[in-house]
Each structure stands twice: as C-alpha cells, then as structure tokens.
Amino acid sequence: MSTYLQNLQNGLFELFSNNSRVILLGEDVLDPYGGAFKVTAGLSTQFPNRVLTTPISEAGITGVAIGLALRGYIPIVEIMFGDFLTLCADQIINHATKFPNMYRDVTCPLIMRSPMGGGRGYGPTHSQSLEKMFLGIPELKLIAPSHYHQPGQTIQHIATQEINPVIFIEHKLLYRETLQLNSEALPLILKTDETGYQTAILRNYDVGIPDVCLIGYGGISRFLPELLKKLAAEEIRIIALLPESIDPVPIEMLAHFAAEAGRIVIAEESTEGFTWASGIASQLYENLWGKLHCPIKMVTSARCAIPTAIQQEADVLISSLNIENAILEVISWA
Amino acid sequence: MGMIIKMPLLNINDESATLVRWLHSDGARVSQNEPICVVETTKSAVDICAEIDGFLRQLAPVGSTYITGYAIGFIASSIDELVPNFEHIEPYSNNIVESTSPKWTKKAQILANRLGVDLIALAAAHPGVLIGEELVKSVAPSIESESLRAVNLTAVTHLPITHANDTHQERVLILGGSGGAALVLDILSDVLTQQAIGILDNNPKLFNTTLMGVPVIGGFDLAIQLWQEKKFDTLISTVVKDIADRVSIFERFTQIGIPFTNIIAANANVRRDCRMGTGNLIVHGSYIATGVTLGNNNFLAAGTYIEHHSIIGSHCTFGPRTSLSGRVKVADRVKFGTHVAVEPFIEIGTESVIASGVVLTSHIPSYSIVKNASNSVIRHAR
Amino acid sequence: MNADLEMLYEKMVLIRLFEETLLKLFSLGHLRGTVHTCIGQEACAVGIVSALDSKRDTLCSNHRGHGHFLAFTDNTDGLLKEILGLKSGICGGKGGSQHLHVNNFYSNGILGGMVPIATGIALSQKLAEENGISVVFVGDGAMSEGVIYESLNMAALWKLPLLLVIEHNQIAQSTPWNLEHGSAIEGRPVAFGIPTETIDGNDVQTIYAATKKTVDDMRKNAHSRCLLLKTYRLGPHSKGDDYRSTTEISSHQMNDPLKRAETVLPEKVVMGIKTLCQTRINQMLESFSLI
Incomplete structure (x- = not known):
C-alpha cells in the first residue's frame, strides 16, 4: 500500500513518461531537495529538461506557465504553500481563465499544484486552506483528492483531459497517509460523478439507512477512518461523501446520497464564512427542499489567523470532535 | 403525592449538569411552573421549574455536578409529606466529569x-x-393499546332507524348529569332503538331534578341496585373532564358485569367495516371512516373525523372538530382538545394530551403534553 | 529605403485613420465601454511589428493595442467588428478593444500582466527551436508593475528570446511619468542583464531598422533584449480624460510620426497613400452601414 505522496510521485512519473508536452515549474523542485514536500523527488533527475526550478516569483512563474499552455505545452506549477496562491491570483483569474473564455479557439491547460492546510505548526501564512478564494471562477476547476482517492491517477486525468486551468490541492497532512483504497473496515465505493471526477462514498454500516450524510473533501478524509469507526460503535450510521472535484461540485450525486439520510453535515478546513460548505448547502437546500429533517450543519475552522503554537492551532482548526459534535447535533433534531 | 426533581437531560452532549443555586430555601412553598433552581451545562444555564404546587426539599448541595436523572430535590404536596425512598445515583465528583464506561x-x-x-x-x-x-x-411506549387487545370488538355499521317497528327499546342509564347528559338525551331523541330511563350523578343537589324530562335519581352507587332490579339494560358515561375518573367508572361497572352501550348520533356517519367495543359516545356530525377500530369508553365530540383504518384505543376524549387522517394510531387515555389535526400514519402514545389547535406532524411518545402549533413536547407528564 | 518608408507610412496612416474613426463612432454612440487610441505612437507599432515574422514570432499587447494589432494582422474588418461587439468579431464581441487574439497575437487589459506570459511563450519558442521571438509591448506606466521584473529576471536567467518594447509616451493615464518613476526606466532591464536600446519613438524608419538588427541578433543567439521608444501620446488616454495643456500637446504636434515621415516622402506619394487608406476606411464603414 502506498502513501498519498508516493502515489502522487508515481503519477507524475507516469505522466512525464507518457507525455513529452508536460513541463513542471516551481521553487526548489530540483533533486536532491525535490520540492518542499518531496512531491517532485527524482523527477528532475529523470527528466532534467522538463523540470524547471524557478526564482521565488509565484506570479511570474504562473504567467510563464500560461505562456507555455497557450503554445501547446501542459505546464504544472508547484506553489510551495497554498497560501502563496494569492500572489498568482491575477495571473489565474485575469489571464489563464479569461483566455479560453474571451479568445476564440484558445485552450489554456494550466495545472497549479499546491499543498494546503494546517496542523503542522507553520503558522498564519503557511497553514491556510485558501481554495475558497478561487471558487466560482468561470473556466477554473478545483480538484482536491482525499486519501480515499488516487491523486496520481487524478493528476494524469487532468493533464490528459482538461483543456483549461485547474488548481490541484493537496492537503499537507495527507502526504504521509496510506491510501485507503481497499480498507476492509469501511466499505468504499469510488464513483465517477457528473463532473467526470470520482466521489468517494464510505459507509460505516452494513444494513439500514444512514442517520447522517457527511460531506467533505481533501484533508477532511484524514479524520474519517477513526471517526466513522467511533460513530459505528455508537450505532450512528454515516454515509460520507468526498468529491475530488470541489468546483464544479457533483451536486446531483451529493443530493442523491444526502437524501437517504435527510440530515447533512458539511465539513471543510477553511475559515468560517462564505465557505465551500455554504455554497454546497445552498444548492442542497434547493435540491432537497422538503426532504431534510433538519437544517444543514456546516463545520469549518475558526475565523481567525491560524496560530503556530500547537494547542492554539488545534483550538482554531477543524477537528474530528467538531465534526462528531455536528453529527450528534443534527441527529438530535426530532 | 409529591414529586422528585431529577437532573434533566439538557442537551445531547451533556450527560450531567452542575447545580448552580437554589432559588428557594429548603421547605419553602413553591408554585407550579415557578423556577426553583439553576443548573448549568457546558453550553448554557437553565432554570428548572416546579411541576406541581408544594413545598421544596433540597436533596443535593449546590456546586456539584450530577448525572442526568439524579434526584436533586423533592416537592412535597403537603408540609408534612416525607421524601420517599428512592435509589440514589451517585453524583459526579465536584466539577469533574469523568467519562466512565x-x-x-x-x-x-x-x-x-x-x-x-x-x-x-x-x-x-x-x-x-x-x-x-x-x-x-x-x-x-407501545402505541398499540393494552386494552384494545382485551376489547370485545363488534362490527358496527350505523344506519339511523327512523321508524318504530321494534317492540323492544334498549333502556339506557346515564352516568353524569351535566352537559354530556344533555348531549346523550338530545341524541336519543332521534334514536328509536334506545331510550334514557334515568340519570345518576354524585352531586346530591341534582337529585330529584330533571333534565329534558329525565330524572336524576341518585348517585353512581345506585346503579348496582337498579341493575339487580333489572331497571335498565346498559350504561353510558358522560364524564369527560378527568380521564382517570372516566376510566375508573367504566372499569368499576364492567368488572361486576354491568354492560355499557354505544350511543351514536343519528347524523353521525359510521361507515362500513368499522369495529368498536362498548361505552363509546359519538356526537352529531362525527364521521368514522371505513376500516376504523375504536376501543371502549371513548367520547367523540361533535364533528370528530376519524379517517380510514385508524385505530383508537380506549378512554380517549376528542374535542369538537378534531380530525385524524388515515391510518393514525391512538393509544389509551389520550385527550384531544378542540380542532386538533393529525397527519396520516402518526402514532400517539398513552395518556398524551394534545392541546386545541395543534397540528401533529410527527409521532408523539406516551405521557407527552403537546402544546402550540409547532408540535414540540414541552414536558413529560411522567 | 524609401520603399520601406512608403510601406511603413501606409501602415501608420491606416492606423491613424482607423482610430480617428473609432473616436467618431464613440461620439456617435456606436461603441460601448472604452477605447484607448495610440494616436501619436503609430511609429512604435509599425516600426517594431514590421520587422517581425508573424508566422513564427508572437506579439503580446496591452490595452492600447489597435496599432499593434493592425500592424501585425492588417485585419481592419475583424477588429472593427470586435470593437462594435459583433459576433463576427475576432473574439466574437467578448473581448472588445482590449482583449484581442488571432494567430500569434494576444492582448489583455491588465497592465504588465502579459509580460510573464510573453516570457512563457519565449520559453516555448526556445524549447521548439524554431528561432521564434516573443515580443511584448508595455508603456512607461506599466513599468511600475512588479510582475514585469519577475519576468525580466527569468527571461535573463533562462536566456529567453523575449523582446520587451517600452513605449515611453511620457504619461500614465493622467499622471506624468516623472510623478511615477524614481529612476530612469531604461536602466532597469539593464540591471537584469538585458541589453536595452533607447530610440526616437517617432522615427519609424529608425525603429524598424533597430528592430530588424535586434531580432536578427536574437535569432542567432537566443537572449532577451529591450527597446525603449521615446514617444508622445497626442490623443487622450481613452476619451475625454485629457488634462494636459493645449500648449504642451501642440508643442509635440510637429513631432507627429506621420508628419515626420511626410517631410521625407514626396507629397504625391503621401497624398496617394492617404487617399488609398481613406478609401479603405470608407469602404469598411459603408459595409457596416455606418456612414
């Protein structure tokens, strides 16, 4: 069984072997260092001309990648910490996503890869989950595989199928996790949803209908093996849905399975307010009006900077306990 | 009888709560619904109110945390009532809530x-x-009523008989001499097969008075003598104010073999394939749809609608214009106010009280008191 | 030499007449949004672009890009349709004046934003080994945008065939250049190791010649270069937003690049070219029923 990191590394190797148009740019991506989280380890040795280490110029390298994309290449940009994506926002929003939209016959297959999320004590500017800032941008997709997915397969799918910009989000704490693809403890189904990406569907029970539908993505998956086991012992039946495509979101599939439970919790690590969860919730209300037993409960991190100190950081970030309490709260509605 | 004050379950995440302070001194007189103490969970502080009038006995000291159900006090109904014996659950140690197995x-x-x-x-x-x-x-609490299983149900299809070709009329003795008796007399004025021969009431002031020409001839005890003298054939009870009274009257006489009858208004509509026991009083304009089962001793006020295949236990009273949709289940001793509406398939547990105007959209556990239109249980009566 | 000048002059006249027409159409309410003209700067567009090979070289332009576009494509019809917002415009009416693309031409409305993209295109040209050159136009105003300097660093570092053209028109919208810059602009690419040549931006022949030489050098030996063209914006920033004194503007009228060319060319040639271009513009307008 491979880890999330190994799976992603292997996926990049396969992609580089199969498609000579793929180029990777990023800071500190060359061997022996191999990138801040080692995702590109070995890649520059194997493909020296196609792995470019760049100056510390996030906006600049994004623009360079867009130039490559406009001229037939498939560039992958590694942004060392997702927090720095704000520096790339103008190039992504005002350039990369505009070209395929406003120009005729232009594609811009740009892939922005970036680790997001907290839990490692990196502090306020290196721990955020800023993907919500890029939600709802026309011609931009956000893909965030969990450790119930295969990130290496997904990035190959993006490189071969997508013709326009994609932000690919990797949660820092998932890198070392073992992929949960054949877990016997939790029956897992990977279903290709209406976005063309896969939604991981987990159930912590064998028979009956679920009490609660838990929706999350990416790094939220790290809580699930333990949490779902714990809730199963409390006889609380959960169906967990983890779409890897977070924008566009497979709302039809989510609504279909959420309707079984009638009680919904949506969890994400970004800070409270104007979240992915709130966007999903509004669409689910529309889809499931009259079928819900209680209001949809959203769980996020607190609305403040993410502290460095271990206990303070833990207090601010979304936790397994937050999700568990939200689940108990929605079941408690009569 | 007094009532033990237990630490309530205040929210689902707290199995215990801290007693913050008593609002009345030990032995003080307290009134029903008056706040008597403050308890605190991790989320909020809540007042606990007296459920009955009486005298407060503080059983637990403030500042400690007590598990849900722990007896923290007692409200004695009289100044000299003793605190009953009950099994004590140990409180949690002060301010520390250990997660025990x-x-x-x-x-x-x-x-x-x-x-x-x-x-x-x-x-x-x-x-x-x-x-x-x-x-x-x-x-x-099972919705299926205990007594319904024991009821000797007979098929009833009520077709009003408007011409007298029957030489034998059933002689009915009415229990209770107030408004309900007038209802029965009014109904029987249209019914040719049943005749009221007298009224019994425990209020001596009513003795020797008449109601619509029918005399009040004595207290309830007189029924036994009259039965032995074969002066009447059946009884009907018009006591509806207190369901416990209604139950004890019915049981007292049926246990010694005095039968009750069903009184059904001529313009009430009891459809095909209905079954019912005895002692049911069904007032004008009521509609009992096909397939309905009714136990014993129920009182259905004017315009009670019971839709098809609903099952009603015994000793229930329905206020005017209460409507039950199809396949509703009502246990025993349930009291409906006026104009209650019940959605299909709803089940209502024993001894629940549903206030006037309530719209029931979900099951109601036994011993619930349901008030207000939003259909939430405001307290458990038992 | 004169043959070159006639060709260059004709392109400049066409751009001038096209843009004057746009201003008229704007006044008549046929255009929406905004239009930035390059009146007074035609020599920059024509001199640079005429020295390029539109098959293998690419051009990234900015908000003031009609001149660049026409010099590169000569597609007056497609451009006018686009600015008029017609579905048959080169970008289906979505782009309008500032967002244009055909073949190797790309323009966008974010100042400085196209420079890293031009750098990426230069990287693709270097990887393709076809000796193509990536040209990007910016004004002196945009030279305060940080992303340009990130790009110059990478272009120099990776020896990319990037030609940065700075049209130094002395003004950024309404703010004169000396209120925007703390140092001479031409020194900046040099600081990154990029050879920079300052040229009279109103002398189309000189620009053309310098560009030809620069581009030849770059094709032989891939590296980045910068040309800084000293020019003057005779028209407003867009429309009705010019607060410069008429004295100041009229002092530059004599330096109009078209007039400079006319002093060299025979009058008969000048008249001939003007008539030719005017006829072409009129025919275009007639086809749209705009006159």
Whole structure:
C-alpha cells in the first residue's frame, strides 16, 4: 500500500513518461531537495529538461506557465504553500481563465499544484486552506483528492483531459497517509460523478439507512477512518461523501446520497464564512427542499489567523470532535 | 403525592449538569411552573421549574455536578409529606466529569430522548449491558393499546332507524348529569332503538331534578341496585373532564358485569367495516371512516373525523372538530382538545394530551403534553 | 529605403485613420465601454511589428493595442467588428478593444500582466527551436508593475528570446511619468542583464531598422533584449480624460510620426497613400452601414 505522496510521485512519473508536452515549474523542485514536500523527488533527475526550478516569483512563474499552455505545452506549477496562491491570483483569474473564455479557439491547460492546510505548526501564512478564494471562477476547476482517492491517477486525468486551468490541492497532512483504497473496515465505493471526477462514498454500516450524510473533501478524509469507526460503535450510521472535484461540485450525486439520510453535515478546513460548505448547502437546500429533517450543519475552522503554537492551532482548526459534535447535533433534531 | 426533581437531560452532549443555586430555601412553598433552581451545562444555564404546587426539599448541595436523572430535590404536596425512598445515583465528583464506561450508545441516548424512554431506568434494568438503539426502540411506549387487545370488538355499521317497528327499546342509564347528559338525551331523541330511563350523578343537589324530562335519581352507587332490579339494560358515561375518573367508572361497572352501550348520533356517519367495543359516545356530525377500530369508553365530540383504518384505543376524549387522517394510531387515555389535526400514519402514545389547535406532524411518545402549533413536547407528564 | 518608408507610412496612416474613426463612432454612440487610441505612437507599432515574422514570432499587447494589432494582422474588418461587439468579431464581441487574439497575437487589459506570459511563450519558442521571438509591448506606466521584473529576471536567467518594447509616451493615464518613476526606466532591464536600446519613438524608419538588427541578433543567439521608444501620446488616454495643456500637446504636434515621415516622402506619394487608406476606411464603414 502506498502513501498519498508516493502515489502522487508515481503519477507524475507516469505522466512525464507518457507525455513529452508536460513541463513542471516551481521553487526548489530540483533533486536532491525535490520540492518542499518531496512531491517532485527524482523527477528532475529523470527528466532534467522538463523540470524547471524557478526564482521565488509565484506570479511570474504562473504567467510563464500560461505562456507555455497557450503554445501547446501542459505546464504544472508547484506553489510551495497554498497560501502563496494569492500572489498568482491575477495571473489565474485575469489571464489563464479569461483566455479560453474571451479568445476564440484558445485552450489554456494550466495545472497549479499546491499543498494546503494546517496542523503542522507553520503558522498564519503557511497553514491556510485558501481554495475558497478561487471558487466560482468561470473556466477554473478545483480538484482536491482525499486519501480515499488516487491523486496520481487524478493528476494524469487532468493533464490528459482538461483543456483549461485547474488548481490541484493537496492537503499537507495527507502526504504521509496510506491510501485507503481497499480498507476492509469501511466499505468504499469510488464513483465517477457528473463532473467526470470520482466521489468517494464510505459507509460505516452494513444494513439500514444512514442517520447522517457527511460531506467533505481533501484533508477532511484524514479524520474519517477513526471517526466513522467511533460513530459505528455508537450505532450512528454515516454515509460520507468526498468529491475530488470541489468546483464544479457533483451536486446531483451529493443530493442523491444526502437524501437517504435527510440530515447533512458539511465539513471543510477553511475559515468560517462564505465557505465551500455554504455554497454546497445552498444548492442542497434547493435540491432537497422538503426532504431534510433538519437544517444543514456546516463545520469549518475558526475565523481567525491560524496560530503556530500547537494547542492554539488545534483550538482554531477543524477537528474530528467538531465534526462528531455536528453529527450528534443534527441527529438530535426530532 | 409529591414529586422528585431529577437532573434533566439538557442537551445531547451533556450527560450531567452542575447545580448552580437554589432559588428557594429548603421547605419553602413553591408554585407550579415557578423556577426553583439553576443548573448549568457546558453550553448554557437553565432554570428548572416546579411541576406541581408544594413545598421544596433540597436533596443535593449546590456546586456539584450530577448525572442526568439524579434526584436533586423533592416537592412535597403537603408540609408534612416525607421524601420517599428512592435509589440514589451517585453524583459526579465536584466539577469533574469523568467519562466512565458508557452505559448506552449515543444513538440510544438520542432516541431515548426523542421517544420518551427513561434511559437511566433502562440501564438499571439491564446491568452490564450496553444499551443500544434496538433495546430503546423495543421498550418505547407501545402505541398499540393494552386494552384494545382485551376489547370485545363488534362490527358496527350505523344506519339511523327512523321508524318504530321494534317492540323492544334498549333502556339506557346515564352516568353524569351535566352537559354530556344533555348531549346523550338530545341524541336519543332521534334514536328509536334506545331510550334514557334515568340519570345518576354524585352531586346530591341534582337529585330529584330533571333534565329534558329525565330524572336524576341518585348517585353512581345506585346503579348496582337498579341493575339487580333489572331497571335498565346498559350504561353510558358522560364524564369527560378527568380521564382517570372516566376510566375508573367504566372499569368499576364492567368488572361486576354491568354492560355499557354505544350511543351514536343519528347524523353521525359510521361507515362500513368499522369495529368498536362498548361505552363509546359519538356526537352529531362525527364521521368514522371505513376500516376504523375504536376501543371502549371513548367520547367523540361533535364533528370528530376519524379517517380510514385508524385505530383508537380506549378512554380517549376528542374535542369538537378534531380530525385524524388515515391510518393514525391512538393509544389509551389520550385527550384531544378542540380542532386538533393529525397527519396520516402518526402514532400517539398513552395518556398524551394534545392541546386545541395543534397540528401533529410527527409521532408523539406516551405521557407527552403537546402544546402550540409547532408540535414540540414541552414536558413529560411522567 | 524609401520603399520601406512608403510601406511603413501606409501602415501608420491606416492606423491613424482607423482610430480617428473609432473616436467618431464613440461620439456617435456606436461603441460601448472604452477605447484607448495610440494616436501619436503609430511609429512604435509599425516600426517594431514590421520587422517581425508573424508566422513564427508572437506579439503580446496591452490595452492600447489597435496599432499593434493592425500592424501585425492588417485585419481592419475583424477588429472593427470586435470593437462594435459583433459576433463576427475576432473574439466574437467578448473581448472588445482590449482583449484581442488571432494567430500569434494576444492582448489583455491588465497592465504588465502579459509580460510573464510573453516570457512563457519565449520559453516555448526556445524549447521548439524554431528561432521564434516573443515580443511584448508595455508603456512607461506599466513599468511600475512588479510582475514585469519577475519576468525580466527569468527571461535573463533562462536566456529567453523575449523582446520587451517600452513605449515611453511620457504619461500614465493622467499622471506624468516623472510623478511615477524614481529612476530612469531604461536602466532597469539593464540591471537584469538585458541589453536595452533607447530610440526616437517617432522615427519609424529608425525603429524598424533597430528592430530588424535586434531580432536578427536574437535569432542567432537566443537572449532577451529591450527597446525603449521615446514617444508622445497626442490623443487622450481613452476619451475625454485629457488634462494636459493645449500648449504642451501642440508643442509635440510637429513631432507627429506621420508628419515626420511626410517631410521625407514626396507629397504625391503621401497624398496617394492617404487617399488609398481613406478609401479603405470608407469602404469598411459603408459595409457596416455606418456612414
């Protein structure tokens, strides 16, 4: 069984072997260092001309990648910490996503890869989950595989199928996790949803209908093996849905399975307010009006900077306990 | 009889709460619904109110944390009533809530709260067992009424008889001499097969008066003598104010073999394939749809609508214009106010009280008092 | 030499007449949004672009890009349709004046934003080994945008065939250049190791010649270069937003690049070219029923 990191590394190797148009740019991506989280380890040795280490110029390298994309290449940009994506926002929003939209016959297959999320004590500017800032941008997709997915397969799918910009989000704490693809403890189904990406569907029970539908993505998956086991012992039946495509979101599939439970919790690590969860919730209300037993409960991190100190950081970030309490709260509605 | 004040379950995440302060001194007179103490959970501070009038006995000191169900006080109904013996559950040590090995699953706890199951009692009855969802469901107050199983149900299709070709009229003795008796007399004025021969009432002031030409001839006890003298054939009870009274009157006479009858207004509509026991009083304009089962001793005021295949237990009273949709189940001794509306398939547990105008959209556990239109249980009567 | 000048002059006249027409159409309410003209700067567009090979070289332009576009494509019809917002415009009416693309031409409305993209295109040209050159136009105003300097660093570092053309028109919208810059602009690419040549931006022949030489050098030996063209914006920033004194503007009228060319060319040639271009513009307008 491979880890999330190994799976992603292997996926990049396969992609580089199969498609000579793929180029990777990023800071500190060359061997022996191999990138801040080692995702590109070995890649520059194997493909020296196609792995470019760049100056510390996030906006600049994004623009360079867009130039490559406009001229037939498939560039992958590694942004060392997702927090720095704000520096790339103008190039992504005002350039990369505009070209395929406003120009005729232009594609811009740009892939922005970036680790997001907290839990490692990196502090306020290196721990955020800023993907919500890029939600709802026309011609931009956000893909965030969990450790119930295969990130290496997904990035190959993006490189071969997508013709326009994609932000690919990797949660820092998932890198070392073992992929949960054949877990016997939790029956897992990977279903290709209406976005063309896969939604991981987990159930912590064998028979009956679920009490609660838990929706999350990416790094939220790290809580699930333990949490779902714990809730199963409390006889609380959960169906967990983890779409890897977070924008566009497979709302039809989510609504279909959420309707079984009638009680919904949506969890994400970004800070409270104007979240992915709130966007999903509004669409689910529309889809499931009259079928819900209680209001949809959203769980996020607190609305403040993410502290460095271990206990303070833990207090601010979304936790397994937050999700568990939200689940108990929605079941408690009569 | 007095009432023990137990630490309530205040929210689903707290199995215990801290007694912050008493609002009345030990022995003070308190009134029903008056706040008597303040308790605090991790989320909020809540007032606990007296459920009856009486005298407060403080049983637990403030500042400590007590498990849900712990007896923190007693309200004596008289100044000299003693605190009854009860099994004490140990309180948690001061301010520290240890997570001991759980006695029940969280799902069981949530369901027990929803269905009105006393989880602490259940756990005590099953020592060493982790109480689960199935066990809670199995002991949840059964909607199927106990007495309905014992009722001798007969098929009834009520077709008003408007011409007298029957030489034998059933002689009915009416129990209770107030408004209900007038209703019965009015109904019988249209019915040729039944005739009221007298009224019994325990109020001596009514003796020797008449109601619509029918005399009040004595107290309830007189029924036994009159039965022995074969002065009447059946009884009907018009006592509706207190259901417990209604039950005890019915049981007293049926146990010694004096039968009750069904009184059905001529313009009430009892459709095909209905079954009912005895002692039911069905007032003008009521509609009992096909397939309905009615137990004993129910009182259906004017315009009660009971839709098809609903099952009603015994000793229930329905205020005017109460409407039950199809396949509703009502247990015993349920009291409906005026103009209650019940959605299809709803089940209502024993001894629940549904206030006027309530629209029921979900099941009601036994012993619930349902008030206001939003259909929430405001307290458990037992 | 004169043959070159006639060709260059004709392109400049066409751009001038096209843009004057746009201003008229704007006044008549036929255009929406905004239009930035390059009146007075035609020599920059024509001199640079005429020295390029539109098959293998690419051009990234900015908000003031009609001149660049026409010099590169000569597609007056497609451009006018686009600015008029017609579905048959080169970008289906979505782009309008500032967002244009055909073949190797790309323009966008974010100042400085196209420079890293031009750098990426230069990287693709270097990887393709076809000796193509990536040209990007910016004004002196945009030279305060940080992303340009990130790009110059990478272009120099990776020896990319990037030609940065700075049209130094002395003004950024309404703010004169000396209120925007703390140092001479031409020194900046040099600081990154990029050879920079300052040229009279109103002398189309000189620009053309310098560009030809620069581009030849770059094709032989891939590296980045910068040309800084000293020019003057005779028209407003867009429309009705010019607060410069008429004295100041009229002092530059004599330096109009078209007039400079006319002093060299025979009058008969000048008249001939003007008539030719005017006829072409009129025919275009007639086809749209705009006159």
